């Protein structure tokens with residue numbers, strides 16, 4: 001059967017929008033996906049149509065793609081099947097609501113929203129309108145994540161009981177984001193380590209200790225946490241969370257996790273993995289290790305008590321020549337011929353549309369909500385509040 005073509009609209013033209021769209025236009029057949037193809041029919045910039053036009057050119061979009069100077073125009077385009085929302089997290093709630101109101105399916109960048117109340121409202125609205133909605137936690141859709149989850153559900157690790165997970169940058173924030181205006185540290189843009197980087201530490205904890213449980217056995221964790229503030233803007237620059245996932249004694253008892261994140265110190269100081277793994281998943285039969293960066297990991301090691309050591313590398317497939325490794329600092333270049341890896345989540349969203357599913361396969365909307373609730377609680381424990389205009393569930397212009 002001929003692949004079904006899914007038509008994307010791109011909302012915002014910043015760093016990740018560019019990386020995502022380049023990946024989107026890599027032929028899915030190059031990674032063994034034959035049911036769907038992607039095309040870009042429109043892009044919008046909040047600043048000008050010419051910026052959107054430049055964006056479309058820079059990603060090599062089809063010449064028929066339309067450039068808009070406002071997000072409102074984009075969501076009115078009848079040819080758009082699904083919108084990819086790539087604004088800062090402060091804006092996700094308002095932008096996704098705009099799409100849903102216009103009847104559009106949505107793939108929204110992480111962190112899903114600023115708080116759980118916003119996420120809940122988006123989920124309710126998508127369900128009422130029977131639209132597809134997914135948080136774009138791209139890592140969950142990688143083959144490496146599927147392999148790690150399978151090692152758990154198949155019992156290879158025994159009863160999994162503890163996870164350590166860190167996603168940190170080892171940067172100098174004052175030099176990386178001078179003036180405090182960057183979305184990484186600006187309160188108005190929901191800056192801070194927890195929402196930007198900590199979400200990946202939590203992703204590895206959740207996809208190993210929560211997603212792998214059968215839905216009727218999944219229980220939200222308790223959390224105790226501490227935060228250090230970034231002096232210049234007051235958002236968190238380091239957050240440490242201790243989590244307890246309740247589990248019946250007969251199934252192995254409670255599971256524990258440590259999830260950490262920092263802008264200033266990290267688990268990959270040389271960017272070459274010399275510090276060792278940044279995720280360790282421990283079961284009664286052994287340990288699975290994942291090397292940083294854990295948002296785009298390419299290396300695992302399985303160590304079992306029976307003496308097994310299984311090392312694996314997970315390069316992203318191509319061709320992705322020039323697709324542009326973007327790391328949140330303005331970008332650098334990925335391995336020649338590799339894609340970035342954002343196409344896996346795009347494939348999942350497109351497949352869901354074709355199959356009539358309304359959620360992503362590897363992170364339900366309920367799970368996204370549980371994670372938002374957890375991050376709310378961590379912020380509550382540490383008194384981190386963002387400006388009301390980005391915490392509200394009212395419809396406002398930002």
Ligand SMILES: NC(=O)C1=CN([C@@H]2O[C@H](COP(=O)(O)OP(=O)(O)OC[C@H]3O[C@@H](n4cnc5c(N)ncnc54)[C@H](OP(=O)(O)O)[C@@H]3O)[C@@H](O)[C@H]2O)C=CC1
Pocket residue numbers: 011012013014015016017044045046047048051086087088089091109110111136138183189196295326327328
């Ligand atoms: N999955 C991943 O690996 C990554 C995900 N992200 C996520 O993607 C989102 C965007 O991040 P990133 O692309 O790095 O951000 P950028 O700052 O590079 O781009 C954000 C874009 O959003 C639009 N925008 C609208 N309003 C504002 C505003 N008030 N201030 C700033 N930008 C605004 C702009 O596009 P325009 O002018 O066209 O409207 C801007 O270019 C974040 O939520 C982040 O967490 C980021 C990096 C990596």
Ligand SMILES: O=C1OC[C@@H](O)[C@H](O)[C@H]1O
Pocket residue numbers: 196197295326327328329
């Ligand atoms: O999602 C992300 O992944 C890569 C990071 O460098 C970036 O800051 C973050 O937004």
